[in-house]
Amino acid sequence: MSESPGHVVIAPDKFKGSLTGAEVAAHVAAGLGPDVATVAMPVADGGDGTVDAVVACGFERVEVEVTGPVGEPVRAAYAWRDAPDTPTAVIELAEASGLRRLPAAEGASAAQADPSAHGGVRLAALTATSHGTGELIAHAVRRGAKRIVLGLGGSASTDGGTGMMRALGVRFLDAGGEELPPGGAALRALEKIDASGLLDVAGVEFVVACDVDNPLLGPNGAAAVYGPQKGASPGDVKLLDGALARLAAVAAHTHGLVGAIEHDGVVRPMGVAAQPGAGAAGGTGFAALAFLRADIRPGIEYLLDLLGFRERLDGARLVVTGEGSLDEQTLRGKAPAGVARAAAGAGVPVVAVCGRRTLGNEELNAAGIRAAYALTDIESDPERRMAEAGPLLERVAAKLAADWL
Known part of the structure; x- marks a missing residue:
């Protein structure tokens, strides 16, 4: 399966308690802007969602x-x-x-x-x-x-x-x-x-x-x-x-x-x-x-294969993954790490969006994630982050687009 050349694959897990994976993908696509071709592919690791x-x-x-x-x-x-x-x-x-x-x-x-x-x-x-x-x-x-x-x-x-x-x-x-x-x-x-x-x-x-x-x-x-x-x-x-x-x-x-x-x-x-x-x-x-x-x-890994994730990478210039919290659990087989491993085989760079992060750049890079954009970067109030996760995510995605696209 081949998509339009230069598209961005958006493959996030849910932001638990605020956005489903599909909603995260939609807000990221909106933030990247109408001129960026995107392929939305929400993912999960077998758990909730x-x-x-x-x-x-x-x-x-x-x-x-x-x-x-x-x-x-x-x-x-x-x-x-x-x-x-x-x-x-x-x-x-x-x-x-x-x-x-x-x-x-x-x-x-x-x-x-x-x-x-x-x-x-x-x-x-x-x-x-x-x-x-x-x-x-x-x-x-x-x-x-x-x-x-x-x-x-x-x-x-x-x-x-x-x-x-x-x-x-x-x-x-x-x-x-x-x-x-x-x-x-x-x-x-x-x-x-x-x-x-x-x-x-x-x-x-x-x-x-x-x-x-x-x-x-x-x-x-x-x-x-x-x-x-x-x-x-x-x-x-x-x-x-x-x-x-x-x-x-x-x-x-x-x-x-x-x-x-x-x-x-x-x-x-x-x-x-x-x-x-x-x-x-x-x-x-x-x-x-x-x-x-x-x-x-x-x-x-199994669900990415079942859904044909690798086929979506054909012609892609970037993958955006993410989840609510990028932390130690992410490195133990959670969705963003799995997406990064799969994309590495195709040579496509991966960046992440998240609600918050506790991982440093070196840990993210070791997992194959080149950069991470957190809602905490632009909003310190946790209640507002939950209530306004969608619009905040669009602002974060706009920053991501400026840096990578």
Whole structure:
């Protein structure tokens, strides 16, 4: 695919809390001016905003009512491309099972007084479920998907993906043969996994698009690293890590999904549980690997390939990428770093726009980003930066154009 010679590819992630990736691209294009040919291609790394980015690049939005993280119905969407050879669905866990799908706390006073409430929502670290994500997968499979790309990030749950698998027909049973209640804490009582009712996914390729490399268990695992963000206390983290260990051990012992070793009388799950990415999204990566035989791919790199980013570089003179905050996380596989790596192969320079930055020029240059333009350069008031992000971004883009075009 070849675009007009000398065009600028605008490939930003969202500015969280203020602008979607598509809105960022539109404001940058406006700031560059009417005489600059642009190609807008919002991007995402598999986390929150992935469906919006993929839809902006030509996929169809499919909306479904599913189960939210604490059991209430929510309206969630996935992206669909009806390709003749490989019909593809892009499913973002955060759409159905994310923190943003939690019900609101009852007023600011509740959010301040209740330790399970945070950021205006009521957290449910021990009981939240990934069930709705499984319902999205089931809907896509029944629609005829032959490839399902599962973006992991922003989850409200630490249930090891068991909610997702319940929605696909797997049963998680206690010693009496009863179904366990939702959530990660309940897995402490897990005795048997019955996958005889698993939805027929033969012939469906599952790809996990993920930018984290955490294993399922331990100090770098799902509960320890991400549990506190979901309202888990230190005691809750210990409980959840033990519950996830129980899940992995039962999967090994009764279902043969992962290997295990016994040392000093303690069964320690190995294999899938130790794989990088198994701890993603509260352990949903583990379930995708173990039950759906998914491949885990670096989120931004896989999605850039899926959307044809490299083809858009043909004849380009500049790439503008960005996200809300250019910081240490950017360097660990986030969208701007992935865009810069991909553009480097084509010899196209990359600059970035952002709300704020904590990275120095040397760090940015090492990541392949030649320059960064932040809203903080022209507006010091954080409330105004959020409220007026679009117009401020157009001013920043005009400065970028003067420097590079």
